[in-house]
Amino acid sequence: MAVLIVTNSLPRYAVLFAAVFLLAAAQAQPQPAMAPAPEPDCNGILLTYNFDRREKIRPFVAVPNAQPYSFHATAAVRNSGVHALRSWTLLITFAHGEILVAVDGAVLTSGADLPYNTTASDGAGNATSFTGYPQTDLLTPIATAGDLTKILATVSLVGTLFAVPEPYVPLPSEISLADPSYTCPKATNVSATSLSTCCVLTSAAVAGDGDDDDLDAARTSPRGNGDMVITYDVLQAYETRYVAQVTMENDALLGRLDGWELTWQWLRGEFISSMRGAYPRQVDVAECVYGRQGASYKELDFSNVLNCDRRPAVVDLPPSRRDDTVIGMVNHCCRNGTILPKSVDAAQSKSAFQMEVYKMPPDLNRTKLYPPANFRVSGDSPMNPEYACGQPVRVSPTEIPDTSGLASNTLALATWQVVCNVTTATAKAKTPSCCVTFSAFYNESVIPCSTCACGCPANAAATCSATAASMLLPPYALLMPSGDRRAREAVKWAGEKRLGPTPSPMPCGDNCGVSINWHVATDFAGGWTARATLFNWQDDVDVTDWFMAVVMGKQAYDGFEQAFSFNATAIGNGTTMILMQGMEGFGQYLKRESNMSGVDYPVAGKQQSVLLFNKKKQHESIDVVAGDGFPSRVLFNGHECAMPQRIPSGAHRRRRVFLSLPHLASVSSILLLLSLL
Numbered sequence: 001m002a003v004l005i006v007t008n009s010l011p012r013y014a015v016l017f018a019a020v021f022l023l024a025a026a027q028a029q030p031q032p033a034m035a036p037a038p039e040p041d042c043n044g045i046l047l048t049y050n051f052d053r054r055e056k057i058r059p060f061v062a063v064p065n066a067q068p069y070s071f072h073a074t075a076a077v078r079n080s081g082v083h084a085l086r087s088w089t090l091l092i093t094f095a096h097g098e099i100l101v102a103v104d105g106a107v108l109t110s111g112a113d114l115p116y117n118t119t120a121s122d123g124a125g126n127a128t129s130f131t132g133y134p135q136t137d138l139l140t141p142i143a144t145a146g147d148l149t150k151i152l153a154t155v156s157l158v159g160t161l162f163a164v165p166e167p168y169v170p171l172p173s174e175i176s177l178a179d180p181s182y183t184c185p186k187a188t189n190v191s192a193t194s195l196s197t198c199c200v201l202t203s204a205a206v207a208g209d210g211d212d213d214d215l216d217a218a219r220t221s222p223r224g225n226g227d228m229v230i231t232y233d234v235l236q237a238y239e240t241r242y243v244a245q246v247t248m249e250n251d252a253l254l255g256r257l258d259g260w261e262l263t264w265q266w267l268r269g270e271f272i273s274s275m276r277g278a279y280p281r282q283v284d285v286a287e288c289v290y291g292r293q294g295a296s297y298k299e300l301d302f303s304n305v306l307n308c309d310r311r312p313a314v315v316d317l318p319p320s321r322r323d324d325t326v327i328g329m330v331n332h333c334c335r336n337g338t339i340l341p342k343s344v345d346a347a348q349s350k351s352a353f354q355m356e357v358y359k360m361p362p363d364l365n366r367t368k369l370y371p372p373a374n375f376r377v378s379g380d381s382p383m384n385p386e387y388a389c390g391q392p393v394r395v396s397p398t399e400i401p402d403t404s405g406l407a408s409n410t411l412a413l414a415t416w417q418v419v420c421n422v423t424t425a426t427a428k429a430k431t432p433s434c435c436v437t438f439s440a441f442y443n444e445s446v447i448p449c450s451t452c453a454c455g456c457p458a459n460a461a462a463t464c465s466a467t468a469a470s471m472l473l474p475p476y477a478l479l480m481p482s483g484d485r486r487a488r489e490a491v492k493w494a495g496e497k498r499l500g501p502t503p504s505p506m507p508c509g510d511n512c513g514v515s516i517n518w519h520v521a522t523d524f525a526g527g528w529t530a531r532a533t534l535f536n537w538q539d540d541v542d543v544t545d546w547f548m549a550v551v552m553g554k555q556a557y558d559g560f561e562q563a564f565s566f567n568a569t570a571i572g573n574g575t576t577m578i579l580m581q582g583m584e585g586f587g588q589y590l591k592r593e594s595n596m597s598g599v600d601y602p603v604a605g606k607q608q609s610v611l612l613f614n615k616k617k618q619h620e621s622i623d624v625v626a627g628d629g630f631p632s633r634v635l636f637n638g639h640e641c642a643m644p645q646r647i648p649s650g651a652h653r654r655r656r657v658f659l660s661l662p663h664l665a666s667v668s669s670i671l672l673l674l675s676l677l
Contacts, residue, residue, distance in 0.1 A: 070159070221395055273358055275327065482509030514535065
């Protein structure tokens with residue numbers, strides 16, 4: 001303790017100097033440290049969310065809970081258990097309309113761009129999902145001697161929120177892991193500005209895991225399954241660059257992708273020097289020349305660099321470049337962006353390309369390898385599905401067969417996998433682009449496609465009715481385009497057959513680019529036949545490598561024998577779907593609409609085949625005329641077609657043909673039979 005004595009014998013300035021000196025000496029003494037906040041007792045995965053600060057920002061508004069604030073927060077995932085956490089994903093349920101503008105230490109699992117409105121659903125209720133990047137795996141304290149750099153990941157968040165003034169602290173309502181192997185209790189307050197919870201393995205996960213210590217830091221996650229799987233393989237690695245091969249594989253049952261475009265996001269300043277098997281949609285090096293890449297690679301000739309965009313867009317090459325020694329010569333490349341499903345053609349279910357990637361500091365080490373993030377897949381056809389892709393997951397290295405023919409495989413240096421799925425639940429339902437008509441030998445009329453089955457023209461209200469039911473058609477009207485010409489034939493047919501009054505205004509056409517007629521051709525004691533006819537009404541597109549799937553009732557499906565002009569296969573695997581495609585050669589092309597001499601209307605490109613079914617198993621129970629002979633669903637190139645609302649009536653059957661199954665064993669017999677109908 002210091003004592004200050006003031007006497008009259010000392011000058012006033014000396015007294016003041018002594019006071020300041022003694023005060024400084026007192027402050028220099030060691031002060032008792034503030035006790036740190038107690039760490040929650042957790043022997044699993046500790047999740048924390050700390051609200052750091054917020055600041056009022058403009059615009060200033062009078063309504064308190066509508067006032068915007070900038071905020072900074074930190075989330076953390078710490079492995080305090082005995083099992084490594086691979087490819088961790090954190091779910092945070094924000095509750096104050098937060099808009100994220102910056103994320104560091106993770107990426108949005110959905111791959112969405114920033115700024116991101118957290119009120120949008122990420123597929124996990126209303127939680128926002130974050131995937132670790134670049135630290136995707138958290139090892140155990142046992143395997144790392146408690147090294148925080150290997151067991152702890154932090155996520156820095158910056159954004160805007162709307163909340164009442166202080167002292168209220170706007171915390172999220174919930175934090176948890178997305179991993180179903182873990183159960184996370186509801187988060188509780190550690191302090192006024194912090195939440196935490198401890199996630200532990202479920203009993204089922206513990207019982208099924210035989211690796212108790214998980215000491216192997218090199219373990220990888222299992223490969224996933226999805227509609228489209230993207231594999232990112234590092235084939236060669238150098239100090240400043242690496243060579244990667246990107247493979248897209250279509251695993252959807254019937255999903256087809258035409259004119260694919262693949263994009264991703266570089267998060268560590270990388271850029272593409274060269275490519276083979278694909279090409280950037282835009283060659284642009286401005287970001288490198290004027291950015292930190294140009295400062296780091298002063299001797300590099302950027303005129304030979306392909307792309308420096310942070311989010312490049314890559315497209316496939318045409319078949320003419322497949323053997324190009326500069327940008328081709330990659331297996332599964334160069335098909336104009338068409339990827340067929342494996343069920344249709346396994347050889348064309350993959351697309352691949354290679355690229356040379358330059359890295360940036362501090363990653364200038366051949367062992368520092370990071371994939372890009374936020375992959376997106378799209379196509380240039382309106383019939384393409386929409387995909388939602390997850391983030392890259394480190395998996396076991398891909399085995400690449402030796403190209404010289406040796407019985408040997410080369411392992412990639414590192415492999416990541418991105419799983420994409422068709423967004424059927426969240427994406428806006430697309431209008432069909434194909435439709436189905438029904439007809440039968442026992443009814444003279446054709447059940448047409450529904451009115452506006454594939455959408456109505458913009459001026460429909462002035463020219464036709466979008467709500468009136470479509471009119472029955474004569475069979476020959478199927479050869480005429482949907483519109484005025486077919487409408488006139490429908491009116492004429494209604495008068496001849498006394499089908500009832502003609503609506504006014506007339507119903508609009510179906511406006512479908514592709515239509516399919518399913519005609520029940522015969523029904524005999526031992527079996528029955530149907531004829532499928534495809535019409536391409538598009539005037540600018542030849543449909544190449546087409547395929548069609550029909551879903552039949554179980555009894556009809558079990559009796560399927562063969563198709564005579566299409567390749568046809570009963571898919572099975574829990575479905576009652578028959579897959580058809582054109583035979584190799586001309587049959588792969590469904591030609592576009594054309595003008596023919598002798599008619600005053602355009603004529604559709606057309607292909608057809610007869611399908612043969614037997615009744616060996618269902619002779620007593622199947623009733624073709626009652627409806628068992630018609631499909632319940634039809635898909636063309638993986639796209640759902642609009643179906644008729646009814647089937648042809650069998651009340652007035654023209655005739656029924658009775659033949660035994662052996663008489664239908666040849667194509668000539670089928671054609672002869674159809675010529676009699």
